[in-house]
Amino acid sequence: xxxxxxxxxxxxxxxxxxxxxxxxxxxxxxxxxxxxxxxxxxxxxxxxxxxxxxxxxxxxxxxxxxxxxxxxxxxxxxxxxxxxxxxxxxxxxxxxxxxxxxxxxxxxxxxxxxxxxxxxxxxxxxxxxxxxxxxxxxxxxxxxxxxxxxxxxxxxxxxxxxxxxxxxxxxxxxxxxxxxxxxxxxxxxxxxxxxxxxxxxxxxxxxxxxxxxxxxxxxxxxxxxxxxxxxxxxxxxxxxxxxxxxxxxxxxxxxxxxxxxxxxxxxxxxxxxxxxxxxxxxxxxxxxxxxxxxxxxxxxxxxxxxxxxxxxxxxxxxxxxxxxxxxxxxxxxxxxxxxxxxxxxxxxxxxxxxxxxxxxxxxxxxxxxxxxxxxxxxxxxxxxxxxxxxxxxxxxxxxxxxxxxxxxxxxxxxxxxxxxxxxxxxxxxxxxxxxxxxxxxxxxxxxxxxxxxxxxxxxxxxxxx
Numbered sequence: 001x002x003x004x005x006x007x008x009x010x011x012x013x014x015x016x017x018x019x020x021x022x023x024x025x026x027x028x029x030x031x032x033x034x035x036x037x038x039x040x041x042x043x044x045x046x047x048x049x050x051x052x053x054x055x056x057x058x059x060x061x062x063x064x065x066x067x068x069x070x071x072x073x074x075x076x077x078x079x080x081x082x083x084x085x086x087x088x089x090x091x092x093x094x095x096x097x098x099x100x101x102x103x104x105x106x107x108x109x110x111x112x113x114x115x116x117x118x119x120x121x122x123x124x125x126x127x128x129x130x131x132x133x134x135x136x137x138x139x140x141x142x143x144x145x146x147x148x149x150x151x152x153x154x155x156x157x158x159x160x161x162x163x164x165x166x167x168x169x170x171x172x173x174x175x176x177x178x179x180x181x182x183x184x185x186x187x188x189x190x191x192x193x194x195x196x197x198x199x200x201x202x203x204x205x206x207x208x209x210x211x212x213x214x215x216x217x218x219x220x221x222x223x224x225x226x227x228x229x230x231x232x233x234x235x236x237x238x239x240x241x242x243x244x245x246x247x248x249x250x251x252x253x254x255x256x257x258x259x260x261x262x263x264x265x266x267x268x269x270x271x272x273x274x275x276x277x278x279x280x281x282x283x284x285x286x287x288x289x290x291x292x293x294x295x296x297x298x299x300x301x302x303x304x305x306x307x308x309x310x311x312x313x314x315x316x317x318x319x320x321x322x323x324x325x326x327x328x329x330x331x332x333x334x335x336x337x338x339x340x341x342x343x344x345x346x347x348x349x350x351x352x353x354x355x356x357x358x359x360x361x362x363x364x365x366x367x368x369x370x371x372x373x374x375x376x377x378x379x380x381x382x383x384x385x386x387x388x389x390x391x392x393x394x395x396x397x398x399x400x401x402x403x404x405x406x407x408x409x410x411x412x413x414x415x416x417x418x419x420x421x422x423x424x425x426x427x428x429x430x431x432x433x434x435x436x437x438x439x440x441x442x443x444x445x446x447x448x449x450x451x452x453x454x455x456x457x458x459x460x461x462x463x464x465x
Contacts (some may be wrong), residue, residue: 013335037304067300090138093210133302167381174221180228198250232267233389240286245311303329336363378410412452
């Protein structure tokens with residue numbers, strides 16, 4: 001097996017030792033970890049293992065409060081919004097948990113034409129979206145990988161009234177370094193792919209055929225992407241296939257490996273829970289199902305373990321769980337999602353979807369809810385276009401300088417949304433939120449934000465710092 005790095009970096013024995021046969025930590029030990037977390041420098045794997053086994057309600061409450069403090073200090077009130085855009089559900093793999101698997105005869109197969117992709121994008125633009133996550137099954141139509149490259153170009157070319165997609169993130173099958181270079185050349189943002197499970201035995205059990213059976217090819221995908229010059233990558237496990245505590249510690253080993261080799265870890269972490277999928281028994285009854293409480297613990301632990309890494313929450317989860325996790329550490333959310341090709345423009349073919357959604361609300365409903373909770377909906381894509389990616393982003397994020405860009409940009413893009421897509425009620429509520437946000441800012445941030453907001457009100461768009 002010819003991989004760029006000869007030695008796999010996931011040490012299962014070390015993880016199991018951290019999770020088993022350990023005496024229960026004292027309250028004082030746990031609170032020492034919380035005190036360390038407030039310093040915003042992260043916590044180590046042993047400390048994560050301790051927190052993952054918390055059962056005491058009072059200490060869990062303190063965990064949540066600590067995560068809220070870290071989230072507020074680094075990210076403030078902003079929540080970045082995006083939509084997944086499924087262009088194909090063709091797949092050559094056999095993943096027992098996924099509706100897209102090759103042998104599933106219950107699924108309607110479809111690969112969108114470039115014209116159909118443009119129609120999907122037009123719907124998303126008219127909802128107010130500015131960034132999408134392009135998703136494709138792990139098999140391309142006859143034209144091969146060129147299909148994905150053409151799709152990226154198509155998405156960027158679509159304009160509707162004053163709207164456009166300003167950043168495309170991509171979730172496609174792991175590629176060779178050469179193919180990753182081609183992907184970078186079409187100006188993508190973050191490349192995202194999930195290991196699904198870091199537990200090697202479980203991985204082999206749930207991936208029974210296709211290229212995805214190769215655990216190591218997938219594991220080193222981010223190495224190849226970063227070698228190809230893609231600075232921002234996104235990782236995550238599919239929660240429910242194996243013990244979530246193992247997955248978290250393994251993911252931290254993955255992060256440590258990337259930091260050691262490339263000087264920076266992933267830009268984002270996703271935390272998808274296994275959801276029912278057409279034709280899949282394991283998806284309906286996950287072997288290691290997480291309770292809602294454990295899921296919230298997981299989000300809180302990740303927030304304090306890797307404080308400067310974005311956490312993505314999809315519409316797999318219910319509105320209630322999403323609301324809870326926003327405060328615990330989530331920084332990016334999808335809204336108004338569909339997980340089947342042509343799901344936005346045709347509003348049907350649910351039997352072509354990858355999994356069952358938990359949040360069926362429209363983009364506008366999610367934005368109104370987020371604003372009522374005190375968060376600022378953000379459509380900012382400035383960092384990608386100004387080169388604030390990878391190590392450069394982290395160099396600004398860790399000393400807190402990034403807030404002087406993110407908070408003003410969030411307000412200006414939110415105002416764009418209100419003026420171009422909001423109704424009168426939404427605009428009135430949004431203006432109140434913007435005014436209150438300006439009041440909370442320091443003088444420098446307020447001055448920057450005011451300048452951007454005035455530019456947007458005068459008719460300009462895509463104003464950022």
